[in-house]
Amino acid sequence: MVLAQPELRTDPEAATGLGAGPLERSRELAGRLAWPTTAERDRDRSWDPALFAELARAEPGPSLAGPLVPASLGGGGSTAAEGLALLEGLAEGSRDPGLALAVAVHAVLATVPLRAHGTPRQRERYLPRMASGEWFGALSLRQTHGGAVAPAVTARPAPAGQGGWLLTGRLDLVAGAPVAHHFLVVAAHQGGGRTTFLVDRATPGLLVTEGGPAAMHTCPWGHLLLDGAHVDDGSVLGTVEGAAAEVEPLLAVLDWVYCSAPWLGVMRALARDALEAARGRELFGRPLTHDQATRFALADLATQVELAEGLLRRTASRLDDGGALPLQDAAAARLFVADAADRVTRAAAGLTGPLAGTGDGLAERAHRDALFLSRTGGGAQVLRPVVAASMLGLG
């Protein structure tokens, strides 16, 4: 398969004042290291540990494995906005939403709760090794929208003397499971309160199996089976029964913002592909670029990309400005980005896929994976009530 290297576009950050850098560097890196094997990894549903290691240790610039980990703990020390840009660039360069999702889950969703709610001991134990890429952190995407779905894991106190907790239940949709060193698991107590636990892979009573959804094939997927798995008190992240006020809303915001981030890059790549495809086709003996309806579709596609970029970046930058982001703003941004991704993938696929059987198949993969995006983070059925609650003063 002979493919042109993805064409690079001037870094949009330069225009928006985020400071040149992370997006462009990560895009270049991903285009060089990941993109050549993207179509293959997607077809084989494979994860390349060496590729991740390379992405994690790439110099210079913020680490892709731990951009939001403080520099003092070996991380990139990046701002929230820079972290967003890194994931945008990763997806745009690699043209691989699955890889970018795996990185987002490890580098942001599994990491930031430790930064935010970890004890000093937990932070020192986990964060440096996560930021270096040595330890991969994983979690179930069923647990990133609070208690909207009934908790699948329960916690009960371990027998007297033993201390700690016994966890029981099953989790699917665990992004990173096959390669993870440890997992974030939210478990419900008998009274209904929920606690977040750090569960190491080696925990007795924990079984990890492979298997995942019909999308995002380049992300390593698995299931967790917890059969009275014993975790000690030191594995509690945050407060016992405090998840609903601590880790759960944080995970929701992180999913809504950072799992959306790659799609800004994917949409830009699709917009470029669609333009190229229109330039290359003829219909009725005329270039397709002369067709007004096609021109309109491309104009709308570019507009969606611009709108999604603006809203999501603005949302992430609020985490830097004020330090606290209302949940509903993150939900609104995700709602918009998922809808834009749906529109853009359909419009682009209308011009480029699935007839050709040429290229790296981004149109088809993105069309499939955009559906996944729209169903995760709770989907519209969770996002809309979260946004509406703040408008209506209810919920």
Added chain:
Amino acid sequence: MVLAQPELRTDPEAATGLGAGPLERSRELAGRLAWPTTAERDRDRSWDPALFAELARAEPGPSLAGPLVPASLGGGGSTAAEGLALLEGLAEGSRDPGLALAVAVHAVLATVPLRAHGTPRQRERYLPRMASGEWFGALSLRQTHGGAVAPAVTARPAPAGQGGWLLTGRLDLVAGAPVAHHFLVVAAHQGGGRTTFLVDRATPGLLVTEGGPAAMHTCPWGHLLLDGAHVDDGSVLGTVEGAAAEVEPLLAVLDWVYCSAPWLGVMRALARDALEAARGRELFGRPLTHDQATRFALADLATQVELAEGLLRRTASRLDDGGALPLQDAAAARLFVADAADRVTRAAAGLTGPLAGTGDGLAERAHRDALFLSRTGGGAQVLRPVVAASMLGLG
């Protein structure tokens, strides 16, 4: 994989007065013979000749291999509306848009032009064997919307003494190619006129290779390479240079109507799946069926199915009523069905796929294949001008 047999619904034909029968029989047959292997065939991109043979020879009722072939020539002798119903039922029972496409191409698109424009000799040679399923007929879906795309095959007169024509060019998107006995090929003459040829697989200078689009995996796909392939005068279907007035508009109507037909069945299956999925899920501790937004989505989904059914069946039945169907009515029906399929697959996938990894994966397959539907038959870029031309008196 343990799956429930698709639930059968009362035959809608009974209500619409088409007479009970073909839809229900073909759905039952396909559910029994094809559906158990659908997910597997899709995964492996495989074609099962034994399955096709069974579908072709199933008794009683109109043959699935040649419903529109007159009974005197061994076919089903069905009406146009019954032919539509057979394909609806095939897709609904098999839950396999790719298989239904392959059957539609063979049994209708490759067959009806012979019925309509074949010489008695051609009809007698081809139609009985096609109707029995012995000979599979194939063609490129690039050639079902007239000369909208530049003809990829040229015809020049064979050297004096030899007689006949030499065909040169390449065709991709040939549905049925790997298993076909012969092909319908439209070729352009130097002066621009176009002729339809019946090209037997054994023709010297014809090379058939496998390979297809990133969708409709259960249809056998291939490419034709014609390198001065010699065909005699008896292989001309219709008039020399007459394709634009004979076979091309007919093929367009057949594609627009009969390649859309399976989607009525697919949409019904998806609507049923979506209802089931909503019934089985809980969110925020409440059944999803209590969620008003979900209820609205299901209501709209059912409405789209009803609208698409009504319009497409009405269009097909005009071929029975009056004997002549304006091209633009078929184009309008396809435009509507492709849009409905897009809406229904997205709505259904929003409720059933792609997180589960359970079931037979219809939601994901249909989501992928609906994109294919919307891009074939010329896509909206061809359909809209055809409809608009008749409204505006231009074109």
Added chain:
Amino acid sequence: MNDRPRSEESTPAFPGIASRAAATDAEGRIPAANWDELIDSGYLRLFHPAEAGGSGADADAQFDAMEALARACSGTYWSATVSALLCGSLIATYGSLRDHEQLLRPLLSGERTACFGIVEPTAGSDASTYRTTVRPSGRPGGGYVIRGEKSRITNAPTADLSVTLARRDKGPGDNGPDWCLAFVNLRQPGVQRYETPHMGLRAMPWGGLVLSDAYVPEADVVPVPFQALSDGMTWGWLLVSIAAIATAEAALTASVRHAQARVSFGRALAHMEGVQAQLADSRAQLDAARVLARRALRERASGSPARQLIGMLKVYATELAVEITQRAVQIHGAFGVTQGHEVERHYRDAQMNVIGAFASNRLREQLAEGLGLGPAVYQPFDWLAPTGLRHHPVSLDGGTRAVQAVA
């Protein structure tokens, strides 16, 4: 293809009504000449059998006539069709020819008009909030009186008769239904009316009735179980759907004409693919709506409730007409928002059909129930907080709890 408008020869075209449509809209009332034309055309008689004074047209002829009138003037169509078809059918269905022929015949001859008094000021389609009540008059001659207010009612400002949904003031031992239809003569003391100015369908009389113990003869109070009434209402959904289809067709026809005539940048709009795309999409969608509408009318006219089908039609056709009139405004540019231009009127009219009869989302609820999802279950919106997804400003450094108090 009979899912396209029939040719002018075979369908009453209402040329006078059409020629006055802009003026009728501007003046906000239906001129007498329109009623004369309606009467002469036989339109009002189409929907009922000969024994009731009608001409008993078949469903397709009814459809053609309805679409033709609605294309000519949607406000006139609404007023006439609510009276002759909807109110006429309610009287014929729930009343009896013996007792109520003298109410029905004048509606079909055009001597009188009727309104369907259902909605009340407090709420839309939620009948549980309705308070209008019929009780025995206590007068020597017997009969009943009715008291209550009906609002946002087509023809209320002008009608002679109201087919009125009311509660029955049931005496002890009365085990009859809680509800009735009362056929109320509006030309009597105890009836006040008011007009409600409205965005579209301006010619259509629309407003309220205040009934202050208005008299109703005993025979004109027909007890009806509430559920039984719902079939009668689908006539309303159907007539509104056909109004929407006609408005959309009129807007589409105007768009084609404008596209053919209007030159921009050296080309008629008709040559622009973007315009072609809008026209073609509208054509396909409107064809689909019309096929469904003909089928629904056929089923309804043959006695089937066809409730699910008509509900789907109402939702789709009315929302589609808004979309098509919007495209028409866009194709017409500034002309389309200039008062007096046909398209400006269609745009305002189209939205009325979405709201009229049951609004779309209320119908979607019923469609969902018809799909087997069970009746709508309302639950207070208080289920978000326990999930941790409400009122939590989030910080990357764990400020969640600290900020929570502020939220």
Added chain:
Amino acid sequence: MNDRPRSEESTPAFPGIASRAAATDAEGRIPAANWDELIDSGYLRLFHPAEAGGSGADADAQFDAMEALARACSGTYWSATVSALLCGSLIATYGSLRDHEQLLRPLLSGERTACFGIVEPTAGSDASTYRTTVRPSGRPGGGYVIRGEKSRITNAPTADLSVTLARRDKGPGDNGPDWCLAFVNLRQPGVQRYETPHMGLRAMPWGGLVLSDAYVPEADVVPVPFQALSDGMTWGWLLVSIAAIATAEAALTASVRHAQARVSFGRALAHMEGVQAQLADSRAQLDAARVLARRALRERASGSPARQLIGMLKVYATELAVEITQRAVQIHGAFGVTQGHEVERHYRDAQMNVIGAFASNRLREQLAEGLGLGPAVYQPFDWLAPTGLRHHPVSLDGGTRAVQAVA
């Protein structure tokens, strides 16, 4: 979050203008009290630097004030902003402070208003069809006269000054541009005006100017290459976009209020997930539009043409506002189509913004060009017949050719 409306303390709220909005719409003209309030608020001065008589507000303050005024009364906003921002900027950009300060200052003080005379009756945005021409007056004192007709112009019926796009009647040896902006005093003989009634923004004066050799002093005719003018026009796109955002926000706010108050079937609408979905989608989309609008205004105010960005904004924001006002009508039910209700006004106003300035599809053409697809290429729609896809009724039995002659 500064992509939400600011709190009332920090932004002029135009309480009087807001309180009169329904009456202003119903009467179809802007009352003098509105102009007094505008002048007092300093709104008209925001967009220009002190040396031109302005107050030089930054882009975010401009945005907040524009949105606040447009929410208070969209018709008043259009009129005031076309005069002070659009016409003021055209004068400041293409004229000079030395020559034209006396034209600009009264616009910012509110003593006078201006209109932008661009479109002509024959066509919309296609300047090649414009015929209005400036030629030397031939009078002893020099100067020019202008002749032509401009139509569908905001403020034309009332303005004191027209910033007029016109052709230059070039004498021999004149190698200057073919076009000019003529600053035409409309209070003189040779100027006639007319009003064009319009669906929405009814308070906004809208209509035509007939210029019959009206006099223009020499200094007030500014030759401009046509291309250079296009940057000035983007101010118009921007002001319309902000009108759309404000109308959408107003409709959304009204919807939230109605949903909280309105009880149907025993529950406030606010507790229904279908209503929540509509509100949430509107919120997300409107947030995205506002982020883009603030960015576009910042870039434009800092001197960048930001043409592509503003074009995207105009298309998206104006079409979104139509959608959001439609949802508002649906949430409000019959209230939303009752004249005098805020939402009925927003619904009519919203569509004007799609049409106003360049219409959406014309802008999409320009966006496509900006994406590198080359200029629009029009070709007669005659390319279907050779493909075999026109006029071929098809039969399964090969009737094609036979029937073809009939088609």
